[in-house]
Amino acid sequence: MEHWTERQIPDLVGRTAVVTGANSGLGFEVARELSAHGAHVVMACRSQERGASAAEKVEAAGPRGSVEVAALDLADLDSVAAFAAGFQAHHGRLDVLVNNAGIMTPPFSRTKQGFEMQFGVNHLGHFALTGQLLPTLLATPDSRVTTVTSTGQHIGRIELDDLNWERRKYRPLAAYGQSKLANVLFTLELQNLLAAAGAHVRATTAHPGWSKSNLSRTQGWLMDKVLDPYLGTPTLHGARPILRAATDPYAAGGSLWSPTYMYEHRGPVSAGRIAKRAQDADLARRLWEVSVGLTNVDYAPLAQGERVRA
Structure with a gap:
């Protein structure tokens, strides 16, 4: 069977996508491919300067679609709320939300x-962003959150009683693992709530394997000089599971996509x-409830058990 690649992305003309962290690495590749296949892509970036530079590179490739840059700092829930309000004021649909941006150790x-x-x-930043964009996602047929x-x-x-490392000694890799497990728990619980509400929105998740992005820049010489050259794959390869x-x-809905070989570090999607633990x-329900409390984003109408359809 032919391996899945970006060539199998369907026609996205008329679709709108948001990609967080789209100015570099995996997010840039995802934004570039979505726009190449016809989508209008909002590149949600913390740095407007780097976002504008990335958008110029996408536009230089002559995509079938288009791009715009919008400010989003996921480390500030006020910025998340401002982005969501601005997006919904100017866009009537949201077909694909890619919660990509992240930091590592x-x-x-x-x-x-x-x-x-x-x-x-x-x-938490992506939890709040998805919840605040939910009305537009619900109003868009066959939309998706990845x-x-x-x-x-x-x-x-x-560690529900110490999610913010107030009582434990901070361990960067353990904190990273907690956040990445939370991403999957969030996806599965979101899918459960969407299905219960009869919504035509799918929640999926993906990971890139060992991709040569800038995410691991804090890992030091072992990562940079030994592991990246041996295990690392080009960022476009790492973006393929996300794009799929x-x-x-x-x-x-509820599916996870990844590379196939070497313990999901590289290979076809x-x-x-x-x-x-993610199952x-x-x-998942308890983390969801805590996340609602921390972000003050309640996912109405899903939280109210309403039946919703686009």
């Missing part, structure tokens, strides 16, 4: 609202493994 720091930075950006996780989901543990999760008509439905 930085020194300890906190978001504007006081959350541990990795949990705040990788999970959230990017990593193999870090398999080492992750959710976001565009393949046959990608079911296939259905990936969901961590055992804990009770944990």
Whole structure:
């Protein structure tokens, strides 16, 4: 069977997409391919300068679609709310939301609202963004939310009584694993709520394997000089699982897509493994409730059990 590549992305003319962290790495490749296949892509970037430079590169390739740049800082829930309000004021549809932006194992720091930075950006920022864009997603037929996780989901543990590392000694890799496990738990619970509401929105997740992006720049010489050259793949290859999760008509809600070989680090795209802890439905519900409380985003009308259809 022919391996899935970006050539199999369907015609996206007339569709609108939002890609977070679209100015570089995986997000840039995803934005470039979506626009190449006809979509209008909102490149949601923390740095407007880097976003504008990335948009120029996309436009220089002569895409069938178009791009625009909008400010989004996932470490600030006020910025998330402003982005969502601005998007919905100017766009009547949202076909694909790609929750891509993320950080990996930085020194300890906190978001504007006081959350541990990795949990705040990788999970809570995207949780709030998706919830605030939900009305437009629900109003768009066959829309999709694709959230990017990593193999870090398999080492992750959710400590509901200390999500923000206030009582534990901060361990960067453990905090990263917690945030990436949270991404999958979020996807599965979101899909459950969407299905219960009868919504024509699918929630999928994907991870890039070992991609040579700038995400691992804080990992030091071992990553840069040894592991990246041996395991790393070009960013376009790493973007393929994300693109498949976001565009393949046959990608079911709740599915995870990843590379196939070397413990899902590289190779063609296939259905990936969901961590055992991510399949804990009770944990998913509890994390959801905590996330609602921390972000003050309640996912109405899904939270009210309403039946909704685009």
